[in-house]
Amino acid sequence: MTKVGTWMTKNPVTIEKDATVIEAVHLMKEKSIRRLPVMDKETIVGILTEKMVADFRPSKATSLDTWEVHYILSKTSVTEAMNPKPYKVKPDTDLTEAAQLLHDRKLNGVLVVDDNDRLVGILTVTNALEALIEICKDPDACKK
Template sequence: MKGNAMQTVEQWMTHNPITIEESASIIEAIHLLKEKDIRRLPVTCKGKFCGLITDRMIKEYAPGKSTPLDTWEVHYVLSKATVRDAMNPTPYTIQPDAPLCQAAQLVHDKKLYGLCVTDKNGDLVGLLTTTNFMEALIDICSMS
């Protein structure tokens, strides 16, 4: 139990998240997401946090089933496209010392699936996902 009355983002976030470089191919991102069984990858530009790519963004970027391209052609296109092409360069962020309820309100209001957690310098320090929120809710409910 992590319980205290004032839950913070840092208490529940995923520390040291897996990242991907902006120059990586979309195929590399797809493989990393599947291999690590995750849905979002913070993006780095020469080691500095610069965006976010998610499985949903990749699906929206990739040619749809109605395309005349066959599977191999789609794979080729995605192997040439970079993460930079499909990422969100300005994802919503929150600082680790922010109250968990503030993060929840932001996720609710903006209809997000998670937040990138950055320090005062804008450096990535974690991710706060819907899974993290559910873990916090379960913990808070079990304290009753």
């Protein structure tokens, strides 16, 4: 009950490395997600988050209009905006260890990989909070 594999989001939505930033934005909005593992077929090459996309966009003070910004993002590969070294854990990692990583590194999520470094899920802060809520419904589980 306290392993990452129990609480992670299985089979997360991904995007291929040759996709554009605008495609990633549309996919995130369509699926109501805030992070996308970036893949080269079955291999993880990075992660793109909503915040990375926001930081990558030109500032509102730019003289570019909306169409020009859209055009730039439609020509920019996700590999230019992503983090190429995302944090990873295994499904059998203790939930407390993964939560500590999220806390210490100020992360909103970590990729979950199998022994062959294949993506099997994502553990988000929301997943960790869902676990905390469920575990603490048992009064004896949260007593110190």
